[in-house]
Amino acid sequence: MQFDLLVKGGEIIDPEAGYNGKMDVAVKRSRIAAVDKNIPAKSAFKVIDASDQYVTAGLIDIHAHLFKGMTFWGVDADAIGSQAGVTTWADAGSAGAVTLGGFRDYIIDKSKVKIYAFVNISAIGLVAQDYELTNPEYSNIALLKSVVNQHRDIVVGIKLRAGRSGGAQDLLPLKRGRKAADELELPIMLHLSEAPPDLETALSFVKPGDLLTHCYTGQTMKMIDNKGKILPAAKKAWENGVIMDLGHGCGSLSFDSAEALISQGYWIHIISTDLHTMSIHGANLIDPLKGAGDREIPTNGDARNIHYQVKGDGKPALHLLTVMDKMLCLGMPLKEVVRATTSRPSEVLGLKGEAGTxxxxxxxxxxxxxIEKGDYELFDIHGKVRHGKEHIRNSFTILNGRPLERIEHPAPPPWIEVGYDG
Ligand SMILES: [Zn+2]
Known part of the structure; x- marks a missing residue:
């Protein structure tokens, strides 16, 4: 038999290869062997009938938190990947220099899906909820370099949380992150949330080829002024080749910000989820300290109430397809949505020709x-509603040439309470 597996009759979307329209995809062992019109069913041991379905390369989610059991934020990549068709992931800074070896041993090596890591500039990574940048000694460039150089095959960049959640008292972590990234020749993924620093200061540390995540945030580091016009520093970053990532999360998709930027032509380049223990339950986060979607973070170092209530039935409500639905609703064409979840992230991860096509x-x-048609209520993190006409539902996932069976996501950790119905 010529092939092991044949995906037959699907509507192919592959912006990188330029495939568009009804074609068959043949697999031999763990590689794509052929893409063509009318590959005979009898040439393969197993045939998947994909008629009336769209077929793309396995999706890539470049911003998620996957160090489950070791960090506040970690969720299970295999479970979510199996429900959303996400076969390649990048973890955004859950592990730092001290914990990267553990991330590799206990998560990357044990997961079915492929996982890469943006390593946190803080050596402790995101073990706790916040404040990883509070102690300047944790931003240790020499240590970071020596660990990254032992794990070059899985490290794709340096993660930094500019803004109050990281807890930095000054710009030292940004300076050290920049220096480490330059010396290691890796990009920075910089997170935008609550100032300080202000957007302009944060962006002065970013170079072409770096990533900004949470680009459609409505928080104080947002990229627009109060009239909705793009800020000069943001415009410059966009035009200078900084890569703009969505990073939905539970704090970072504002429909107002997105629509203002899109109306001026500023589309994000990469669609990602920022999936973690809170965002996985959907947009409606209820913070006992304040209200939905707008966390008040004390800056005086006081202990915080880390017990969070989130709306939902305990089942995952957010994954990459949900975020893709929202981008379709905001007017991004389907081909661009697929590009932003396949070939663009693959390029950033250095996987061109390997994944994303x-x-x-x-x-x-x-x-x-x-793609189901109907009227779908879509929420941003501020509880604002838009009505989408399309809903993407995963129908099958092939990982390394084999079907990825559906896996249920485990229950949330004790510090997350699900089921609030107020
Ligand atoms: Zn994140």
Missing amino acids: LKPGSRADITGFV
């Missing part, structure tokens, strides 16, 4: 989905 020779990661 169905080109023969690439890894046999394939996602099938259907």
